[in-house]
Amino acid sequence: QLHPDSDPSNPGLHKQFVELSEAYQVLSKDVTRKTYDARMRVNAFKYSTTDAYTYHDWQTPSKNTQSENMHYWGQFRNTSNEDISPKAKRQRNQRLVGYCILIMLGGILAHYMGFQKLEEIHSSFMNEKDKIITKIYNESKERAR
Numbered sequence: 692q693l694h695p696d697s698d699p700s701n702p703g704l705h706k707q708f709v710e711l712s713e714a715y716q717v718l719s720k721d722v723t724r725k726t727y728d729a730r731m732r733v734n735a736f737k738y739s740t741t742d743a744y745t746y747h748d749w750q751t752p753s754k755n756t757q758s759e760n761m762h763y764w765g766q767f768r769n770t771s772n773e774d775i776s777p778k779a780k781r782q783r784n785q786r787l788v789g790y791c792i793l794i795m796l797g798g799i800l801a802h803y804m805g806f807q808k809l810e811e812i813h814s815s816f817m818n819e820k821d822k823i824i825t826k827i828y829n830e831s832k833e834r835a836r
Contacts, residue, residue, distance in 0.1 A: 694708055695708055
């Protein structure tokens, strides 16, 4: 039906025939069809300005699915940065920087304490080894006399 030779007076048939041929090339092979399906799943839902999903023509959602999606996206409705005053943004950012600095200082303190404890354990281990080596040395020296 869409072949350009079927109706030479209709120039739109050529475009439709090319689109159909390209679609057939993609969908006729298992690998390319799976890739196409994966892309369509990712792009199936697009957030619109009405706080609901926009569905593609090939997908007909149920009313229940639409209301669930609207409910889900509705919780993010008031999180845009345009609604927040510059002063509130600055305060929020300062608080965030403060928390980051506290976390970094806590990490530095934990590392410092950990390395102190490790140094203490290493020193006591080496002191014990030195005592054993000194004892063996003194015993050997006595036997040699």
